[in-house]
Amino acid sequence: MGKNGNRPMILTEDLWKTYEMGSEKIHALHGVSFEIRQNEYVAIMGPSGSGKSTLMNVIGCLDTPSQGKYYINDRLVSELSDDELAYIRNKEIGFVFQTFNLLSRATALHNVELPLIYNGTPSVERLERAKASLVKVDLGDRMGHKPNELSGGQRQRVAIARALVNNPSIILADEPTGNLDTATGVEIMNLFERLWEQGNTIVLVTHEHDIAAHANRIIHLRDGRIERDEIVRQVEAQKPQPQTTEAAT
C-alpha cells in the first residue's frame, strides 16, 4: 500500500455538512480540515452531537459533505456518485461497527468473503484471501461457524477480518468495543494495536477516553469543529514496512 509515503492518505479541506430542519440550518460539520498519513492510529473523540458520526460517515464515504473537499490517496471523493462511492468503500475503507453487523445466516468465512464478492474477485482467490484474513485475527479454526455460534469478541474479530480482506487504505472503527465487556474490549484493542504495528492505518471513533488512549493521535471534536488535535504517543519515525500486508497485496 502507501503509493505515496509523503502525501497524506486522507486529506480533508474545510468540510461542511449542513442539514436543513424546517427553516433552520444545522451545521453538523463546521469547516473541518485534517490529514491522516499512512500507518497513523487516530482516534476521533467527542460527545454526542459533536459531529463525530457525521464525520465518520463522510470519511467512510457513506455520505458526502455539503461543502469542502475530501481526498483519499489523492483522489477527490467528495463529489462522487452513489455507485462510485460504493466502489471506494469497497476498495479503500474497512468498516468495523459497534454492533458487528455480520450476516447472521452466513458463516464467518462467507461474511469475510462478502466484500470480495462485490468487487468480482474470482471465487478461488476469494476463498484464499478470506481464509488468510481470518487467520490474521486468530479465527482460523472458526471459519465455518455462524455468528450466533461465536462469542462477542469473536464476532468482532470476524468483522475486523472482513474489514481487512480488501487491504483497505484505512480501517474505520466505530465504537468497536461498545458492545463488549471490558476484557474482550481489551482483547479487541490489542488486535487493533497489532494491525497497526503491521502497517495498517486505523481511524477509531469513540467517546471513551480509555479506548481513545490506544491511539497515537486524538482529534477532539466539538460542535462540528476540531477542538484539539493532539499527538498522544510519539512514534519513532515509521514502523518497518509490514510483511503481512505486502504478502496479501
Next chain:
Amino acid sequence: MDFLEAVHISLDSLKANKLRSILTLIGIIIGVMTVIAVVSIINGLNTYVSTKIFNLGADVFILSKSPAVILNIDDWEEAQKRKDLREEDYQAVKEGCQHCQLVGAAVSAVGRVKYEQQSLTNVTISGWSAAMPQILDIDVVSGRELTPLDEEHKSHTCVIGNDLVENLFPGLDPIGREVRVDDLPYLVVGVAKKLGSTLGQSRDNFVMIPVTTFLKEYGSRRSIRIFAKAYGQAALEQAQDDVRLIMRARRHVPYAKKDDFAIETNQTFLAIWANISRAFFLVTIAIASISLIVGGVVIMNIMLVSVTERTREIGVRKAIGARRHDILLQFLIESSTLSLVGGLCGILIGVVIAKLVSLFTPLPAVIQAWSIAMGLLVSTSIGLFFGIYPATRAAKLDPIAALRFEL
C-alpha cells in the same frame, strides 16, 4: 454480484422461514398446479375422446334425424319437429349414393336378455343392417355375422357381445343356443370381438339383430340412423353431398331452407368436443391466472417485509461496497427463486394429481412438456415482476439510515 450467491441467499431465507414460505407460495402453487393438472387431464380426455368415444372411421358419416349434440333450446325444439328417418330413406340412400361404398341402418333400444335361468337387463338391443359391423369395424370372433339373408327374412338370429357370453354362458359355447330377447326367442349365430369399456361403461353389453327384425318386433315408428362409408376419405365430402341431395329431394326441401336432417362425421363430433374442452381450458386458465396474480401480490408483500427486516443487512452490504444494482439483483433473484420454488411445487403436485386421476378413473392423463415449461416460466416471471418494487426499494435505501435502522 454473484448469481449463485443470490440464489443461495434466497434459498437460505426460504429454509429459515419454512411456514412463511409455504404460506407465501400457496397462490403460485395452486395456480401452477391447476394449469398442469388441467392441461394434462384435458389432453388425456382429448386422446380418450378421439380414440374411444368418437372413433368412427375417417371415411364414415352418419345421417340422423337430429344432431348428436344440441347446445341450445331452439335447435332442440326445431329438431323435435323433424320427420323420422325410415327404412325407405335407407333404401334410397343405399341405391342413390354413388360415392358410398357401404350404407347401413341402425336403430336401438334397451331391453332384457335371458338364457335359461340367467337374465341380463339394460342390454342394448341393436337392429343392424348387414353392412353395419363392417362400417363400424366390429368383427365377429366366432360363429358368423348377420347376413342380408337374415335381414330379408327378418329372421330371429343374433350376434352377442362379450358381456352376454360371460354372464349368460359361463363356460359354454353360445353359438347355436337360443336366448330370449324381451321374451322372444333368438338364435345366437355369432359372438362379437370384445370392445372394452368407455368412461366405465361396458361397450360389450349388446345383442345385434337384423334391422328388419327389430322394426317388426319393436315397431317401425322410430327414427333409424343411416351409416355410410365413403370410398376413402377423399370421397367423404362427395358422399355426404350425394346423401344430402337425395334427402332434400325426397323431402322437397326448398333451395333456401336448411337441411331437416343431420349429417355428421367424426370431425363434427371432435369439433364439438374441441369447443367444449377449449371453453373448459380457458375457464381454468382464467381461474389459475387470478390465483397466480394473487400469489404474485403475496410475494411482493413478503418481499417488502423481507426488505424491512433486512434493512440493516442492506446497509452493511452497501457499506462494504454493494452498488444499487447489486442489491436490486439480489432481491430480484430472491423473489424469482421464491416463486420458482412455488412453481416447482405446483408442477409436482399437478403431476401427482394428473397421475392419480389416471390411476383411479378411466381417464388417461397425458402430462405435457410445454405445460411444465410454461409453469416454470410463468412462476419465475411473476416473481421477477412482483419483485421489482420491493427490490427497487431495497436498492434505494440510504446506507447510513439503513445501518442505523432498528426493527
